[in-house]
Amino acid sequence: MADAEIPSVPGILTAGECLRTAESIAAAQESDGAIPWFPGGHTDPWDHIESAMALTAAGLLDEARAAYAWSAKTQRADGSWPKQFRAGVIEDPDTDTNFCAYIATGVWHYILSTGDAVFAADMWPVVRTAVDFVLTHQAPGGEIHWSTGPDGSSGEALLTGSSSIFHSLHCAIALAAHLNRPQPAWAAAAHRLGDALRHRPGSFLDKSRYSMDWYYPILSGALRGEPAHTRIRSHWPDFVVPDLGIRCVSDQPWVTGAETCELVLTLDAIGDTDRARHLFSNMQHLRESDGSYWTGLVFTDGKRWPEERTTWTAAAMILAADALSRTTPANALFRH
Known part of the structure; x- marks a missing residue:
């Protein structure tokens, strides 16, 4: 892509800086296409996909396709993926339904970005079997159980995970319609x-101290309009730390870049663009000179923690930059 097609946010992030961040993700990519959390770290199927989306947004399409080829290759016959790999070896064979749906x-996102019809046809069987697997874990009340073990056992439902699955289902439905394969x-x-997400909060485990449970029902599109704005207002003081970003957990002095950028996407999706841009600017203190991003900062002592620069933090930043700048054809993925 030319620089003009790479996301940039005037006064905060240039296209060249955005590309540098994408290159830091690509530098961590392993030879088989897997994108671990950091070089030598583990790979999980959800964060791997988020990184692939960021590579796409920055125009590194060969690397993005290699990432999706890894997903296709490592998918199990039932449509699922193990939760964790390291250096090509399965490290945790259990399954997270949200991880599976995110494909x-x-x-x-790749189809919206490129219009690649061959890619859509090639990846359709992967998406179809993944979604069918996930829906076998839907409870009668609509919520989706989050975790399965080798014996087929199913865990309880999580609000963040089910919200992410809600968005993934709508992406799958859009892909099916695009390929003229409707899935009623x-x-x-x-x-x-x-x-369930809108009306039955008691269906989900209480994880309200985590910021993701605050904004994910909105980011996913389950909440819009005044209910979304009311939810944002109700917990803003609990999570937002002025000039630094947002807490990962309400009772811990730790701001994290990925959660801040996901809140940027959330605010952008409901038209609160001024505060979205302000938060996006605030989180840039986590940027390193090579374009990578530290995961977070303990603001009581000024220490980076964890002591890794994670690919998924960098990826969330790129996706937020694209949404704010309206750059790529997929920039509205979380608005619509």
Whole structure:
């Protein structure tokens, strides 16, 4: 891509800086296409896809396609993925349903970005089997159980995970329509899940001290309009730290870049663009000279923690930059 097609946010991030961040993600990519949290770290299927989306947004399409090829290659016959790999070896064989669903978000993002019909056809079986697997874990009330072990056991439902699945389902439905393969059962499942997210909070484990449980129902599109704005107002003081970003956990003095950028995407999705841009600017203190980003900062003592620069933090930053700048054809992925 030319520089003009790479996301940039005037006064905060140049296109060259954005590309440098994408290159820091690509530098961590392993020879088989996997994108670990950091060089030598583990790979999980969700953060791997988020990094692939960032590579796409910055025009590193060969690297993005290699990442999706890894996803296709490592998918199990039932449509799932193990939770964790390291250096090509399965490190945790259990399954997270949200991790599995996110392939639909990534593939639809790539199609919106490139219009690549061959890629869409090639990845359709991967998305279809993944979504079908995830929906086997939907409870009668609409919520989706989050974790499965080798014996097929299923865990309870998480608000953040089910919210992410809600968005992934709509991406899968859009992909199916794009390929003229309508999936009415997916639409019905998404409707039931959305109803649970909006009206039955007791269906989910209480993780309200985590910022993701605050904004993910909005980021996913389950909440819009005044209910979304009310939810943002209700917990803003609990999580937002002026001039630094947002806390990962409400009772800990730790701001994190990825959560801050996801809140940027959330605010942008509901039209609160001024505060979104301000938060995006605030989190840039985590940037390193090579374009990578530290995961977070303990603001009581000024120490970086954890002591890694994670690919998924860099990826969230790129996706937020694209949304704010309206640069790529996929910039509205979380607005619509």
